Amino acid sequence: MSKEDFYEEMSRAVVNLDEDKALEYADKAIKENLSLLEVVEKGYAAGIRKVGELWEEGEFFLPELMRGAQIMQNCLDLLIPHLQSGSEKISRGTLVIATIEGDIHSIGKTIVGTMLRAYGYEVYDLGADVPAEKIIDIAIEKDADIIGVSALLTTTMIGQKKIVDLLKERKLVDKFKVIFGGAPVTDTWVKKCDADGFAENAIDAVKLVKSLMNK
Amino acid sequence: MPIIRPKIKILDEEHKRLILEEAKSILEVQGVFIENQEAIEIFNEHGIKHKDLRFFLPPDLIDKCLETVPNEITLYDRDGNDHISLKEDNVYFDPGSAAIFILDENTGEIRDALSKDCIRFSKIVEQLKYIEAQSTSLIYQDVPKQAQDWHRLYIGLSNCYKPVVTGTFRKESFPIMNEILLACRNSEEDLARRPLAIFDACPSPPLMWSDLTTQSLIDSAKYMIPSEFVSMPLAGANAPITLIGSITQHCAECLAGVVIAQLTKRGAPLIWGGSPAVFDMKQGTTPMGAIETMMINIGDVEMGKFLKMPTHAYMSLSDSKIPDNQAGFEAGMGALLAGLAGINMISGPGMLDFESTQSIEKLIIDNEIVGMVKRLIRGIEDYGTPFASEILNEYSKKEELLSHPSTLKYFRKELFLPSQIIDRMTRDSWKNSGSKSARKRAKEEASKLLSRSPIKPINETLLRELDKIVKLYLK
Structure with missing residues (x-):
């Protein structure tokens, strides 16, 4: 699987509200020493943005929005300790x-x-x-x-x-x-x-x- | 399964029995006026006594005819798929039939309907989730008079796959309409096995079956096409002012229909229905939004259920001229009561002004009402104990239950999720999105729905075949 495809899978796991898969991919990303900033931005963040879009379009409702956000958060909790301090900063504020x-x-x-x-x-x-x-x-x-x-x-x-x-x-x-x-x-x-x-x-x-x- | 199916009842068993007995006795003693030649021949063959055109139906004959009426009718869509089952307390909605005016949502004008309105109407019905059947909703002025009934069936089926409630205005039209229906099936047997259309048969109160409507009932029976009785007693005008008297008269008129159909063909599918009304004693009009009209409808339907027949009523209409508050509450009350009464086919969404006008805006609003009614009659479900304690234990973890697995699992089932027609925005969001009324939102939704591709477009071969039939008879 190419890196892009892998990011796509991560994003899809968030959109599908599939927490097990989302966490499994995060774990894999850590083990394979991928750039975790890229993993967050191109994978999971893309997923949560899509969830937000689906909510704005009326496809998703609040429970789905919340679940998507929590899955995202749990993945971030897993990824953040592995970010190299200094050069990689995740918090936007x-x-x-x-x-x-x-x-x-x-x-x-x-x-x-x-x-x-x-x-x-x-x-x-x-x-x-x-x-x-x-x-x-x-x-x-x-x-x-x-x-x-x-x-x-x-x-x-x-x-x-x-x-x-x-x-x-x-x-x-x-x-x-x-x-x-x-x-x-x-x-x-x-x-x-x-x-x-x-x-x-x-x-x-x-x-x-x-x-x-x-x- | 709900704990209980929410229901309304307005007659007890004793009174249903009394009404039935009296209705039978009316038909035996006062008789029914029949002017259709074919029906007269059938009645004569069965040795039914008569005085001129008034036929006196013996109670045992009525009982025998009731025995062979099917308890349920499954309707199939244009493409032959199983669609809805008219039985027990199943509830389905179709727009009312045969309005002569359209409230043009673009100009706000009430005007004569044109074929393009019927096309637009059918396309919208196709898209509406909670309106399961279509109807030949509008009579339009831009086809020759003799085509005004059957041409609507062509427009309806070309633009919407849902089964259709229709009817004839001329005896000569039935064969043409039958041909249109047959084009959607493999054979006459196939059409009988998988009915696509219901034909309205409207007796003329009190106690008369006109030539045209009797012929439609006989023709439909021969082909095993379902007929729906649309008897219209007007309490205080051509029916007793007492609601129970009107219900009794309606019962007699429908029983006569049962006899005509079953003597034509045993087992002919029939729907016990009507469009009764009280008479407005000030305006001299026939209010469909009157609460007493709705009460008569429920009583009529309870008699149909008492006789184990599929049922119908004209409810969820309004007498208002525009989709305003009155239209909302009358349609809402009617749809709600009809749902609670478990009426199998409910005609009315979209209709205004005593069945004379169709409004696309109202139709779209009514679709939401129907969605809510359907939610109500699904009742409250028992998912097993504990009902709440386990879920509440989890609250402290996240201080919200929105993301709780049970919320995710059930919210789409437990809640009716309305479209944007129903305003549940904050005041600011509402203001920011243009401070629109429900009517305005419905108007915008109409153009959105019209721009969408059909859910199930008609197959090219079938369309060509229908076009051929139209060409042949429009000559």
């Missing part, structure tokens, strides 16, 4: 995400976290009902690029603004980009809070993060 204090709705944020990990981002998911101060402290500790804050309730959305306000207070505005998620969030709200963007769904969140990382 680091995010700290959480559902804001007072809000226990976590499913949307969990989906976004899973998708971002699958796309190669380092994600620290702090869970739900997390105080703004704690989110910022951990973002500093993890040297994050982006802070993602989710809120489902109009009553808790105000906590999203608090993040930006606190960053301003602590003169950390330039250090992090802040993005929002959740049903009540609108473009107007994002602008009002001086945040950097919001996404309607997990795939859009990946696109948003990608564009912010390139800025």
Whole structure:
């Protein structure tokens, strides 16, 4: 099998949601000393991109999107320790995400976290009902690029603004980009809070993060 | 298998028996008016008493005729494949038949239908997942009057492989339509064995079988082509205002049809159906979206099931003139009740304005309604215990169940996955995609569906053969 065919097989395993095969190929790639960066980019990442496309086209639904992302993540977990440090860097960026204090709705944020990990981002998911101060402290500790804050309730959305306000207070505005998620969030709200963007769904969140990382 | 099949019932056994007895007695005492010569000869051969054209059917003859009616009818598609089985509580939908107007989705105008509309309509029915049968949906004005019935069958079968509900407007048309159907089969026996079309037979209430409709019933019976009774008593106008009275009259009219067909040929396939309505006492119209119309339909169907016959009804229609809220809720209620009643063939998706208008937009919206109804009647399934505890144990690992194996395994089965016709977007996504109404989305879907290739295109040889028949009779 040519290298290209092998990458194609890896991609197909992700699209077919066949975790056993996907892991088996990752293992084989390690044993055969392939360029693992290429394996990730041309094999698995191509697969998860296809899964995202299928979801956007309406062929795939959230369970399939999530499963695809988890398979991707498990393959990355296997591959990452074997990447040569220094010359090969996999992480595209680091995010700290959480559902804001007072809000226990976590499913949307969990989906976004899973998708971002699958796309190669380092994600620290702090869970739900997390105080703004704690989110910022951990973002500093993890040297994050982006802070993602989710809120489902109009009553808790105000906590999203608090993040930006606190960053301003602590003169950390330039250090992090802040993005929002959740049903009540609108473009107007994002602008009002001086945040950097919001996404309607997990795939859009990946696109948003990608564009912010390139800025 | 569901734990139980969700159902609705509005008659008890005692009342079904009473209705049947009275319907038989109506036919014995008041009789049925028959004006078709061939039927009169058949009745005379059997020594049925009559006074002029009113024939008095003895109850034992009715019972004997009921004995030979098949309990089920399997319909085959144009290409001869097994398609749907009209039996028990199986539920299938077809668009209503013979509307004279089309609500043009491109102009918003309600106008006379043209053959190109019928072609477009058939192509869309071909693509719609939950509408299993087609109908000769529109009467169009750009063919000669004498071809207006049979030509639709040609258009339908050329553009859609699904079995078809049709009917004649002239006695002379049956042989032409039979020829069209035979072109899709190897022989008359083959067509009888694998029926492709249902012929609507519409008695004229009260208690009359017209010349044309009787002939259609007799001709179909001879060839063992299924006939569907479409009796239309109008409660309070030409039928009793009481719903039970209307149901009883409908029963008598259909029983007369059973006798005509079975005396023509024992074992002739029949469907117990109708398009009854209440009479709107203000407008003088026949509302298909009235809840009482739907109740009469369910009662009629329960009588058909009582007699172990395949069933039909005109439901999931609306009297609104456009696909608006009224169209949505009337079609929704009708389709839902019809599904719960377990009606085998439900005619109505697409129809507006008392069966007079077809709307492609409504048809596409109704397809989603039907999808949901079909989900409902699949009921709740028991996959074995524990129902939830094992799954919940896994929650803590990932804090979500979206990727749980059981979700992946069952979500497509447990959930009806609607198309974009049903709006479940967030407000922002909806706004960003143009703030469209369901009607607007349906209009866009129509052009998408029309641009697709047919799922099962007609084979060239068959098309040529159908063209030849059309050419011959259009002369």
